[in-house]
Amino acid sequence: AQSVSQHNHHVILSEAASLELGCNYSYGGTVNLFWYVQYPGQHLQLLLKYFSGDPLVKGIKGFEAEFIKSKFSFNLRKPSVQWSDTAEYFCAVGAAGNKLTFGGGTRVLVKP
Amino acid sequence: DAGVIQSPRHEVTEMGQEVTLRCKPISGHNSLFWYRQTMMRGLELLIYFNNNVPIDDSGMPEDRFSAKMPNASFSTLKIQPSEPRDSAVYFCASSLRHQETQYFGPGTRLLVL
Numbered sequence: 001a002q003s004v005s006q007h008n009h010h011v012i013l014s015e016a017a018s019l020e021l022g023c024n025y026s027y028g029g030t031v032n033l034f035w036y037v038q039y040p041g042q043h044l045q046l047l048l049k050y051f052s053g054d055p056l057v058k059g060i061k062g063f064e065a066e067f068i069k070s071k072f073s074f075n076l077r078k079p080s081v082q083w084s085d086t087a088e089y090f091c092a093v094g095a096a097g098n099k100l101t102f103g104g105g106t107r108v109l110v111k112p
Numbered sequence: 113d114a115g116v117i118q119s120p121r122h123e124v125t126e127m128g129q130e131v132t133l134r135c136k137p138i139s140g141h142n143s144l145f146w147y148r149q150t151m152m153r154g155l156e157l158l159i160y161f162n163n164n165v166p167i168d169d170s171g172m173p174e175d176r177f178s179a180k181m182p183n184a185s186f187s188t189l190k191i192q193p194s195e196p197r198d199s200a201v202y203f204c205a206s207s208l209r210h211q212e213t214q215y216f217g218p219g220t221r222l223l224v225l
Binding site: 032034036042043044045046049090092094095098099100102104105 | 143145154155157160167168203205207210211212213214215216217218219
């Protein structure tokens with residue numbers, strides 16, 4: 001069975017700082033990879049996704065993620081965060097024929 | 113497209129009462145998922161359907177919970193009888209196929225007193 005691990009449960013940083021959230025998965029085959037964001041009081045929304053092709057994926061709001069197959073990782077990055085990036089971020093993995101499995105989430109607090 | 117529609121958006125009920133949550137997936141989507149989110153346990157998958165058929169209900173907490181999908185455009189999650197520990201936000205999501213992008217509804221905030 002596939003599993004998804006997000007290394008940090010909570011991240012606190014100041015505006016303009018760079019953000020990197022780790023995501024590792026366990027599955028040896030072809031995977032679809034996703035990052036979702038949940039702003040306070042709202043539902044999960046898709047930030048970006050990777051199915052194939054260029055392993056560096058650009059999403060909305062200046063976010064990007066890099067798929068490193070050899071490390072089973074799909075880390076999320078943003079060079080300069082804003083207060084409005086305060087949210088919970090979920091990594092998800094969908095292996096062939098299987099439903100998406102979500103990680104435990106990382107809560108990000110950006111201090112103004 | 114209207115996106116995934118859930119009703120009610122908020123529900124307050126008393127312990128022991130029956131609660132029914134409703135979901136309308138995005139038209140054309142073949143997979144539907146029910147999640148529960150709490151501060152303590154995070155996001156939990158309760159059950160999912162492919163082509164209206166329940167595929168995996170291993171996340172359903174206990175027999176008090178049941179879910180149905182009578183047709184491609186409607187699903188319900190029922191709790192009977194409800195308990196205070198069922199208080200949570202319940203999300204419905206749908207996707208074209210079960211391994212692809214899931215689109216979430218706005219959620220139902222349930223409070224059981």
